[in-house]
Amino acid sequence: MKLFFRLSIIILSILVVGIIAITFIYFYLQTPIPANKIAATELAEQSAVKQEEKPYILKVPAGKEISAVAFELEEKGLIRSADIFYLKARLEKLEIKAGRYSIKSTMNMSDIFALLKSGKQDHISVSIPEGLTASKIAKLLFDSDVILSKEDFLKEVSNSELLQKYKIPASSFEGYLFPDTYYFNPSMNPKEVIVKLVDNFFAKIDSLEISAEDMEKLHKTVILASIVEREYSREEEAPLIASVFQNRLNHHIGLESCATILYILTEIEGRPHPERITYEDLKINSLYNTYKWAGLPVGPISNPGAIALKAASNPPKTNYYYFRVVDESSGKHHFSTSLEEHAKTGRELNIKAAAGK
Template identity: 55%
Template sequence: MAHKKVARTVRPIIPVLVFFILISAFCAYRIYEPLESQVEPAEYRIIVPSGATLRTVARDLEEHGIIRSADLLYLYGRLKGVFLKAGIYKVHAGMSIPEICAVLESGKQEYIAVSLSEGLTVRKIGAILEKNGITAAEDFIKAASSRTLLSEFGIPAESFEGYLFPDTYNLDFAMSAERVVRILASNFFEKIKTVEALNGKTGRELHDTVILASIVEREYRLEEEAPLIASVFTNRLKQNIGLYSCATLVYVLTEIEGKPHPDSIKIEDTKIDNPYNTYKWAGLPPGPISNPGLTALKAAASPPETKYYYFRLTDAARGSHVFSETFDGHKEAAPVVTKRAAN
């Protein structure tokens, strides 16, 4: 009788056990089977901020078609004690949930490739860095004015403007602004070792060259014309003649006064009372107006000897200029074909 009682008790439990076994097998299949099995499954770079929850990350992955179920990833992560590490990670739909979780807690994040072109300002670089999740623009601008960092690099200025070398950088998610400044500035000082004319210059001499190069950078379009433009400005500096650079005025309007980039330079703009206005004041402005590349740095460090004092844009499509020794020759040159003012 006792044996029959046990048998009757076990029989109702068997279907329940089978059900749970089937459910477990199904969940295991869903967890370990990738969403896609194509040769090139969909990829996604997921940003995991500091303090992100497993549920939030799971939903993000489901929304971008990387996993079937956010609930399954969350369940697996809780059971396995998955600990997320902040960063940017590349995952794809050909990965199983355990594989994705392993990536998210590995700390081996994807580098973010950021290309900084020649002629950008500190403010514009900051905006690019923020857009790519590297560091906040405000923090970067503040770090670029750090007296401690400036002293560390021996820069006799109030900002790293001009010393942040344009290049492609592999950076980390949520880096400190100070570290980014150090990386860009260190690259600058490494790159200028290749410019023979810069070797042996004092900090002040180098700074003056960087200021000139930053203006040349914003003025030239054709590489072969950069040295000629540098020669024009050098000749003017020697004669204490205003540089009359539109680029410096654009810097005043956009970077100092915070206005939109102008379509053209107006007469009233040339009268702005600002030391960066090279229409109003002779000599170099107080500091660089952009971050120049090697072409502009080489041109400014060793400009050719010419008798040119003027240049004028003549071909907007090519970006070519005509160079003149006299103002009469400058006036007789082909008319400017863009709204950009003549220099």
């Protein structure tokens, strides 16, 4: 009897110690991994400037398995054990919300769980430059984790019902995706992104006192602005370039904008950006070809910003019909009233180039 009692005590003690050990290991494996100690020399170099640790950005698309999240966090050294993470997630019935989360090395497993449960995602700041096309905006948003598919975004760019809602007389939102700095959620619905950009467009033209009452007139302004956007480099020249095009439109002269040829080559035909435009390129049979046809192209060739829109909406009265770049480094143009003056400027530039000036 005494022997049985002693054996029971020993077994019970072993079980208690085992439970304590397992419990310790379970909770220990949930603690953050301490950062590596910095060598004395590195510490001395960094003593003047305290460097802030960059969090790891965990991207969780819809449908991502908990096991995949656990493995990724363990691989990045943010948790001690993917198995314990997965076990804890199953015990706590963790439901991870899709999003983009900042995970710091100081966070323990419970902190990470709380964050993933909360759905408190990082907002993504994206600056869309003036003059990008819809396809380039799609790539920028995709690369920034704002959208999951460039193709789905471009389908929504041609959403006829949404275009009708805004009364835009076109088959695409090209030209209306206003360039600006935006704050997005990760993995957004492409339609929501487009609505955000287009709403901003109409807010901005209102602040510029550009009327949206006549949508046909506004659309022509957007087309002209999209060309001006691709042609100007210096802000003060945007109105003058708009005046050149407006004068040509008034006299049924082709706009002869190289920017429209580049749009055909890169956006319609899918070719890489050429080093130069050839005479054969100028003969391409396209309604965007302003060398072949007089008047505006059939649609915008970029998404213009405020400067180009303002210039195109009210071009100044000038006698200019031509312009050419005279300084590649600054983007400065010379404006001419006649073909003779325009050609003379070209000859002078060629002489200077030949002389190495």
